[in-house]
Structures are given as structure tokens and as C-alpha cells.
Amino acid sequence: MRYGSEHKQQTRERVLKEAARAIRVSGPHQVGVAEVMAKAGLTHGGFYAHFKSREDLVAAAVDRMFQDSGAALALGDRERPPQEVLGGYIDFYLSPRHRDTRNGGCPLPYLAADAPRLPGPVRERFASGVARLRDMLLDQLTRLGVSAPDQEAGSMLAELVGALSLARAEPEPALSDAILATSKTALKRRYKLELAS
Numbered sequence: 001m002r003y004g005s006e007h008k009q010q011t012r013e014r015v016l017k018e019a020a021r022a023i024r025v026s027g028p029h030q031v032g033v034a035e036v037m038a039k040a041g042l043t044h045g046g047f048y049a050h051f052k053s054r055e056d057l058v059a060a061a062v063d064r065m066f067q068d069s070g071a072a073l074a075l076g077d078r079e080r081p082p083q084e085v086l087g088g089y090i091d092f093y094l095s096p097r098h099r100d101t102r103n104g105g106c107p108l109p110y111l112a113a114d115a116p117r118l119p120g121p122v123r124e125r126f127a128s129g130v131a132r133l134r135d136m137l138l139d140q141l142t143r144l145g146v147s148a149p150d151q152e153a154g155s156m157l158a159e160l161v162g163a164l165s166l167a168r169a170e171p172e173p174a175l176s177d178a179i180l181a182t183s184k185t186a187l188k189r190r191y192k193l194e195l196a197s
Contacts, residue, residue, distance in 0.1 A: 019061035066129030
């Protein structure tokens with residue numbers, strides 16, 4: 001039976017969804033083609049109809065993780081004032097809900113430690129995702145009128161990712177919550193966003 005291009009695209013999306021889930025659970029180096037295909041309800045033999053290699057799958061899944069993170073929707077809003085957009089994003093990013101999720105959210109805390117060891121094409125997709133996220137922050141900081149917005153976007157992103165990563169690593173719930181709250185307060189104070197969200 002022949003399937004149309006729409007069916008092929010839907011199948012590819014199912015595989016990417018499972019690959020992204022596997023990366024979040026086990027890391028990019030542990031993604032197994034057979035396991036991902038089985039979880040997508042497919043046989044291993046159909047893999048090469050969608051991807052050239054395991055590396056191609058992981059690269060596409062990393063790209064998909066950035067697309068599915070919700071950052072474009074949250075930070076791409078040019079209708080609301082930048083104070084509201086940035087304040088809301090900081091509130092989401094440094095929330096217990098985001099810290100506790102394993103099925104979504106920003107891929108940076110999942111991938112940053114592995115990035116130096118990723119194969120070239122995967123690392124390029126990771127770097128592109130980081131650049132897109134940084135550029136969205138830059139756009140909102142520019143709208144906000146922040147001095148040196150380019151440098152500030154990188155600093156903000158580093159603090160968001162670092163605080164979330166440390167909060168996830170902290171086994172004591174109260175200390176984990178404090179890491180999130182302290183960074184949230186500091187970022188909002190730095191950019192005068194205390195009353196924004």
C-alpha cells in the first residue's frame with residue numbers, strides 16, 4: 001500500500017516526538033533507533049524512509065525539542081508590552097512546574113552538559129536552537145530599552161538555564177524552590193519587571 005506525503009510527515013512527527021522524549025529521559029547518546037521506532041508503533045525497517053542515520057534522527061529531535069518548548073509563542077509576542085512578555089517568561093521558566101516536567105519545556109537544561117560531546121550536525125542544531133532563544137530574548141530586551149541588550153540576552157539566558165538546572169539537581173525541595181525564587185527575583189529586579197506579571 002502506498003501512502004501520501006502527508007502520512008509520511010505524520011509518521012516522521014511521531015518518531016521525532018518519541019526521540020525527543022528519549023533524549024529528555026536518557027540523554028542524546030542513549031537514544032536507540034529500534035526503541036524509538038517501537039514506541040512510535042513502527043518497525044525498525046521503516047527508519048530509513050524518514051532519516052539517513054541515527055545522528056540525523058537525534059539532530060532532528062533536538063530541533064523539534066526547541067520548536068516544542070513554547071519559547072517562540074511566549075517570547076514572540078509583540079502585541080503585549082515587553083515587561084509583561086519577559087516577566088511572564090521568567091515566571092514560567094523558573095517555576096516549580098517547569099522544573100518538575102520531564103516531557104516538555106526548554107531543552108537547554110537537558111542538553112547543555114552533553115553539547116560538547118554531540119556529533120557535529122547535532123551540535124549545530126543545538127547551537128541554532130540556543131541562538132534562536134537568545135535572539136527572542138534580545139528582541140524583547142531591545143523593546144524594553146535595556147542598555148547593551150545583546151550582552152544582557154546572553155546573561156539572562158545563562159541565569160535562567162543555570163538556575164533551572166541547579167534547582168533540578170537539588171534533592172531538598174525547599175532549597176530547590178529557593179534557587180528558583182532567588183533567581184526569579186534577581187532577574188525581575190535587574191530588568192525592572194517586578195510588577196510586570
